[in-house]
Amino acid sequence: MNVQRSSGASISNDGQxxxxxxxxxxxxxxxxxxxxxxxSGTKRFNELRRLCPEITQRMLTLQLRKLERDGLVHRKVYPQAPRKVEYSLTEWGRGLETALLSIKSWGEAYRGEFCMEHPQLPEYPAPASPDAERVSETNTNIPG
Structure with missing residues (x-):
């Protein structure tokens, strides 16, 4: 079965x-x-935790393991005390860069236009930039 695009091109089930x-x-x-x-480059575990403050340590570990298992992320362990572990994109992971940046760009346009017209939709916080030099150490979303 083929699905017709608005341009007249078709997409086969093979592509699905x-x-x-x-x-x-x-x-x-x-x-x-x-x-x-x-x-934006190699990151250590705690650096990823600071960049994604809403993720739990356990979930971050699980997700990084899955990404490593799937060949998208490389994990490098340095033989020193305390242990130093760094994460970076593999070549396969780098292949997703254009797609991820396109999805991000689409999301910005969607939030900026569609969500403004439909205020009943949930609002999502803007993600931290991968080029950000410093990340705030405080999280105002934590009660207490």
Whole structure:
């Protein structure tokens, strides 16, 4: 079965399998965010925690392990005390850079226009830039 695009081009079901595979690799609340943060370069675990303050330590560990298992993130452990672990994008992960930046750009346009017209939709906070030099150490969303 082919799906017609508005331009008249068709998309085959064969392409759907590739799309589904890709979406499975980056799906979930955190994988895309973590990949986006790694676009700007290698990060240590605690640096990723600061860039994504809403993620728990356990969830960050699980998501990084999945991304590593799927070949999108490289984990480098330095033999020293205290242990130093760094995460970076693999070549496969780098291949998603254009797609992630396009998705981010689309999301900014969507939030800026569609969400303004539909205020009943949930508002999402702007993500920290992968180029940000410093990240605030305080989290005002934590009660107490």
């Amino acid at each position: 399998g590739s799309l589904q595979c890709t979406l499975d690799l980056i799906s979930g609340k955190w994988k895309g965010i973590l990949l986006y943060q790694l676009i």
